[in-house]
Amino acid sequence: MTSINVRVDGASYSDDVEPRTLLVHYLRETLGKVGTVVGCDTSNCGACTVHLDGEAVKSCTVFAVQADGSEITTIEGIAGGDGALHPVQKAFHEMHGLQCGYCTPGMIMASIDLLKENPSPSETEIREGIEGNLCRCTGYQNIVRAVQQAAGEMSGATGGQA
Amino acid sequence: MIPAPFAYERPTTVDEALQAIAAGGEDVKILAGGQSLIPVMRLRLAAPETVVDLTRVTELRGVREEGDVLVIGAMTTHHDVITDPLIAQHAPLIAEATETVADRQVRHRGTFGGALAHADPAGDLPAVALALDAEFVLAGPNGRRTVGASDFFVDYLTTALEEGELLVEIRVPKLTGSWGVRYEKFNRVAQAWSIVAVAAAVRRENGHIAEARIGLTNMGPTPLRARATEAALAGAAVTAEAIADAARSAAEGTSPSSDLNAQADYREHLAQVLTRRAVSAAAGL
Numbered sequence: 001m002t003s004i005n006v007r008v009d010g011a012s013y014s015d016d017v018e019p020r021t022l023l024v025h026y027l028r029e030t031l032g033k034v035g036t037v038v039g040c041d042t043s044n045c046g047a048c049t050v051h052l053d054g055e056a057v058k059s060c061t062v063f064a065v066q067a068d069g070s071e072i073t074t075i076e077g078i079a080g081g082d083g084a085l086h087p088v089q090k091a092f093h094e095m096h097g098l099q100c101g102y103c104t105p106g107m108i109m110a111s112i113d114l115l116k117e118n119p120s121p122s123e124t125e126i127r128e129g130i131e132g133n134l135c136r137c138t139g140y141q142n143i144v145r146a147v148q149q150a151a152g153e154m155s156g157a158t159g160g161q162a
Numbered sequence: 163m164i165p166a167p168f169a170y171e172r173p174t175t176v177d178e179a180l181q182a183i184a185a186g187g188e189d190v191k192i193l194a195g196g197q198s199l200i201p202v203m204r205l206r207l208a209a210p211e212t213v214v215d216l217t218r219v220t221e222l223r224g225v226r227e228e229g230d231v232l233v234i235g236a237m238t239t240h241h242d243v244i245t246d247p248l249i250a251q252h253a254p255l256i257a258e259a260t261e262t263v264a265d266r267q268v269r270h271r272g273t274f275g276g277a278l279a280h281a282d283p284a285g286d287l288p289a290v291a292l293a294l295d296a297e298f299v300l301a302g303p304n305g306r307r308t309v310g311a312s313d314f315f316v317d318y319l320t321t322a323l324e325e326g327e328l329l330v331e332i333r334v335p336k337l338t339g340s341w342g343v344r345y346e347k348f349n350r351v352a353q354a355w356s357i358v359a360v361a362a363a364v365r366r367e368n369g370h371i372a373e374a375r376i377g378l379t380n381m382g383p384t385p386l387r388a389r390a391t392e393a394a395l396a397g398a399a400v401t402a403e404a405i406a407d408a409a410r411s412a413a414e415g416t417s418p419s420s421d422l423n424a425q426a427d428y429r430e431h432l433a434q435v436l437t438r439r440a441v442s443a444a445a446g447l
């Protein structure tokens with residue numbers, strides 16, 4: 001066992017983990033953060049995407065011990081303190097950017113990461129930005145629309161006009 | 163699946179890492195970005211006794227200049243490579259190829275050195291390193307040695323790295339003069355590996371091609387140079403015909419495999435087409 005200290009969605013945790021524990025399993029099984037899901041065994045689907053020190057990563061492809069000393073944000077930590085949805089969550093809801101919803105946590109975390117780097121992406125840039133996330137239901141059209149809507153709303157917000 | 167149990171070491175210097183590797187037992191694996199190793203461990207195709215994690219070895223991260231050479235630390239992530247100003251200025255071919263690697267999540271973790279040490283024939287960066295005549299600095303229990311790219315890639319997933327050795331940095335000669343570059347990658351879907359790809363760097367002088375360097379991805383167990391095409395292009399006019407003629411020999415001396423994605427003869431065809439496109443773009447056509 002190796003002891004780790006992490007901050008997850010704003011709270012601090014100290015735990016002993018086996019080195020082979022994947023970050024996604026630590027989040028789900030030790031911390032109960034089951035909003036982050038596992039969709040594959042091959043690092044392809046992106047359903048497990050979280051932010052590790054501010055960067056989107058596939059939490060099934062990081063060992064929990066590697067996150068020692070880091071700040072992690074999951075899908076459960078992006079809404080406002082009053083429960084208000086994050087603009088990207090809101091846009092997925094409004095634009096119907098999901099069907100079964102399994103890919104959605106990862107899609108949203110990848111999209112937030114993309115919009116941080118590129119606040120007004122073109123449609124192609126959105127498709128490339130979420131290329132690490134697979135959706136078996138929607139055909140992606142409404143996901144792209146949701147990211148476009150969120151980009152508009154978020155840049156409007158930083159520009160000070162609604 | 164969950165990987166088999168292993169002992170975990172997290173050194174902070176190259177010397178500590180070498181000691182951890184030496185003390186790690188029979189089957190030691192070096193962990194860089196983990197984007198190839200962890201999937202393989204999850205499938206239990208690898209079950210090392212000890213994993214030596216280089217993430218905290220900060221001396222292995224970053225890009226610096228040493229005269230005519232760009233020195234890229236093995237642990238520099240794909241994302242850092244793409245956004246690095248020195249690479250953009252002196253080795254833009256590396257940035258262009260790295261942008262085609264995987265997806266943004268994988269590029270945040272995966273490293274330049276890890277991709278080269280892994281030496282997957284479908285990996286995008288080995289052919290680029292070969293085309294740019296990069297040199298590899300390896301550290302081992304008996305000190306450091308430098309190996310040229312053509313000697314570093316030995317076989318399928320096999321490099322000149324000996325047991326107990328570590329890839330420390332990659333030295334890339336800067337392109338000086340009027341070079342153009344292009345990475346042409348052919349794959350079918352998002353985040354997919356190359357079926358074939360071509361890395362081209364072309365230097366123009368007085369309206370002619372003075373020198374062309376062409377690296378081929380996935381045209382054999384190791385990356386290859388398209389030597390016949392390079393020779394045909396030296397001194398050639400910058401015309402579509404001259405480049406198309408030269409590109410016809412791009413698959414000479416290659417030994418591509420047949421697999422789910424393509425038959426060998428189709429790969430030979432792709433090598434010619436992609437070489438024509440890459441050289442044309444690099445030559446400014």
Ligand SMILES: Cc1cc2nc3c(=O)[nH]c(=O)nc-3n(C[C@H](O)[C@H](O)[C@H](O)COP(=O)(O)OP(=O)(O)OC[C@H]3O[C@@H](n4cnc5c(N)ncnc54)[C@H](O)[C@@H]3O)c2cc1C
Nearest residue numbers: 192194195196197198199264272273276277279285286329
């Ligand atoms: C979904 C997905 C898609 C991908 N698509 C592509 C693609 O299109 N093109 C492409 O080129 N790659 C692709 N990759 C692979 C990616 O580029 C990896 O980052 C890379 O192959 C390995 O780098 P790493 O830093 O993650 O190395 P690791 O996985 O940590 O290590 C890989 C191997 O290299 C060894 N190693 C690592 N660093 C060193 C060192 N410094 N010295 C000695 N040995 C070392 C390790 O022991 C291990 O055997 C993809 C990966 C994934 C998960």
Ligand code: FES
Nearest residue numbers: 039040045046060
């Ligand atoms: S569960 Fe992590 S990529 Fe599929």
Ligand code: FES
Nearest residue numbers: 099101135136137
């Ligand atoms: S909504 Fe079902 S996988 Fe995307």
